[in-house]
Amino acid sequence: MRLTLRTLLAWLDDTLPPEEVREIGTQVSSTPFAQTLIERIRKVTRRRRLTIPPTSGPEAVDPNTVAAYLDNELEAEKVAEYEKLCLESDVHLAEAASCHQILSLIKNKAKVPSESRYRMYRLFKGPEAVRTNYRVAVPPAAGMVPDAVSGAPEAPWAKTAPVPRSWFEQVVPWLVAVLLIVVLGAVGYLNLRYAGVQIQEADSLAAAQFDPDAAKEPDEEVADEEGDARPAPPPLSEPARVEETDQPEPEPEPTPEQPAEPAEPEAPLAAGDVAVVEQTDGIVLRANPTWERLSADDSLAPGDRVVNLAPFRTTLSMGSVRITLIAQSELRVEPPALADTPRFALIDGSVVLRSPNAEEPIAVGFEGRTLSLQLPPGRPVGLSWMGLKVPGQPAGRPLLTILCPAGALGVTFDDGDPQEFEGPTLVSVDPEDGILGAEPAVMPQWVVDPEPQPADIQAGEAFVELFEQSTGSITFTLLEGIEDPDPTVRSLSVAALGAMAGSDPEALEQVMPLLNRPGDPAVRGTAIGIVMRRMARGTEPAEDVRGLLERFIAPPEATEAFDRLLLGVPEDQIEEKEVYAELVADLSSPNAGVRQLALDTLMMLTGRETLGYDPDSPEGPGLKAWQDLLKENRLTPAR
Known part of the structure; x- marks a missing residue:
């Protein structure tokens, strides 16, 4: 049987006999052009906003020609001409494939109910229907339907008289x-x-405040109009004259025309403290030296490490500066270098800074270096810790991004020269190379509006309830949360342990066994993300992670696979078939974490979906789909 476009459509829509299906399938598997055409057919039939074939011009096709082609009744020379047009035009190919698919679904035997047929005929009266009187007193002929109103026989195509209202x-x-x-x-x-x-x-009140004489006339007019005897406000008395003396004149107080800007009230601090928790909507912890939960109005001393858990927001007050910790983030309170100068070190996550005074610098520590920031008054500025890890490199390096939506931002790196940037801008800072540069950027939502989203609020309520019900320590509560029936609470509990790992190495040890936890993709995926983030912090944290892998992951083959998958595929190897063969083989690993990492790597490299593969149930059509793509050399990097 010849492999033509029509037989290929019949093979795709499963309308061929079994013996012809096998024959066509063999021809398709050995013909690259047919495989490419199948992919093209699937794409054009699902493409949105695809136009219809033109009704005029060289590419116009009579719909009867399409119908005859699909019914296998078109002349041979016209078949070749039409198939050539379909191969050259996506519009005609989509029309032929879609019509063939519709016909195959109804098996060319669509049964139209008699009621629907009757209603369709009544919608339109053909020109061949002569206007005659069908309401004669004769028995209804075949195909005649009694009228619902008069009971007289009525032709199927006759128009029903409207019912009067x-x-x-x-x-x-x-x-x-x-x-x-x-x-x-x-x-x-x-x-x-x-x-x-x-x-x-409102205008009258404003006039009375700033100019009582001007406000007098409108009040009098209102009294005249309404017949009200309201007295106008009395004129201000003239200040008494003071004899001139040799004493210096006092500084003039602010006038109504130049009102003094009210200073933002500073939160009260205990002796030796430099910051205070102004407000929090969830769980925020302090490590000094043990873990304890903080609440509003708690004071912070130099050396305190503050860990905010996802998905909450916490605002700290350092003098007149407000520091909002966004989701999972950590900072260390530092003693001020100068009198009343806010100073802290950003260890992880993201924060938003606000200051009413542009002249007051803020000292921010980052990986042993110091940044001096002069913020635009009253405007938010975001700081975000990022780990930059190149695939194939054993460790990453930290990077700080400064996001300024508007206004002038001053940045000084260590003892270097101050630099000024105008928002909206994103400034990148490397602890080794200093300020890398700035570029215009669209601000993320958490910078311009730090308030949590509705989904975060809902997840946070369930997470807070876990702490309210538990009577144990912070770590014990989080270990209980890992066994919670709610997958969101389990994932947030694992993320909290990862957030505490910077100050408590034992917290990371609690995370490592969760890398290969079977039947729980939420916990497993969160644990993998924590480990990869730790490796991006630098050489020493990456070595610590590899040491923990050897302790907690067994057998040794699984440890090697974890290390290789966490390392990533170098840029110069993503074209090699051996890389994809090894990743597909990892899909059959006995370790659930290895299977999860292999699937994530394949999806990232190829741009494909899961193809039905489940790391918790590896045996099935999903695994076979990846194996078939490997055999057919169709696992290539997405571009």
Whole structure:
């Protein structure tokens, strides 16, 4: 049997006999062009906003030609011409494939109910139907349907006479519409009038505050109009003259024309403390030296490490500066270098800074270096710790990004020269190379609006409930949370242990066994993300992770696979078939964590979905789909 476009469509839509299916399948597997055409057919039939074939011009095709082609009744020379057009035009190929698929689904035997057929014929009266009187007193002929009103026989294509409506149905809708218009107009008029009165009163109050003489006249006019005897505000008395003396004149107080800017109140601090927790909507911890939960109005001393857990927000007050910790983040409170100069070290995560005073610098420590920031007054500035790890490298390096939505931002790295940037901008800082540069950027949501999203609020409520019900230590509570029936609570508990790992190495040891936890992809994926983030912090944290892998992951083959997958595929090896063969082989590993990492790596490299593969149930059609792609040399990097 010849492999043509029509036979290929029949093979795809499963309308061929079994023996022909095997024959066509053999031809398709040995013909690269047929495989490419199959992929193209699947794409064009699912493409959105694809136009319809033109009705005029050289590419116009008569719909009857398409129908004859699908019915296998088109002449041979026209078949070749039409198939050539389909191969050259996505529009015609999509039309032929879609129509063939629809016909194959109904098996060319669509049964139309008699009621639907009757209704369709009644919609339109053909020109061949002569206007004759069908309502004669004769028995209904075959195909005639009795009229529902008169009971007389009626032709299927005859138009039904409209049923007359009562006066109530005709008049009431109009009355209701008119009544609604009147009501809406009255409401709008009253609202506008009330708004005008409010504006007039606000103007009068403002005038009375800044210029009592100017405010007197409107008050008198109102009294005359309303007949009210309200007295106008009394004029301000003239200040008494003071004889000139040799004493220096006191500094003038702020006038109404130049009101003094109210300073933001500073939170009270105990002796020796430099910061205070202003507010928190969830769980924030302090390690000094043991873990304890902080609440609003708790003071912080130099050396305190503050760990904010996801998905919560916590605001700290350092003098007039407000520091909002976003989700999973950690900082260390530092003693001020100068009097009243806020100073802290960002260890992990993201924070948002606000200061009402542009002249007050903020010292930020980052990986042993110091940044001096001068913020635009009253505007937010975001700081985000990032780990930059190149695939194939054993460890990453930290990077700090400064996000300024608007205003002038001053940055000084260590003892270098100050630099000024104008927002919106993103400034990158490397602890070794200093300020790398700045570029315009779109600000993330957490910078311009630090408030949590509804999904974060819902997840946070369940997580807080875990702490409210537990009576044990912080670590014990999180270990209980790992066994919670809610997968969100389990994932947040693992993430919290990872957040505590910077100050408590034992917390990371609690995370390592979760890398290959079977049947729990939420916990397993969170643990993998924690380990990869630790490796991105630098050489020493990466070596610590490899040491823990040897302790907690067995057998040694699984340890080697974990190390290789966490290392990543170098850029110069992503074209090699051996890399994909090794990743597909890892999908059959006895370790669930290795299977999860292998699947994530394959999806990242090829740009494909899971193909139905489940790391918790590796044997199945998903594994075979990846193996077939490998055999067919179709596992290539996405570009």
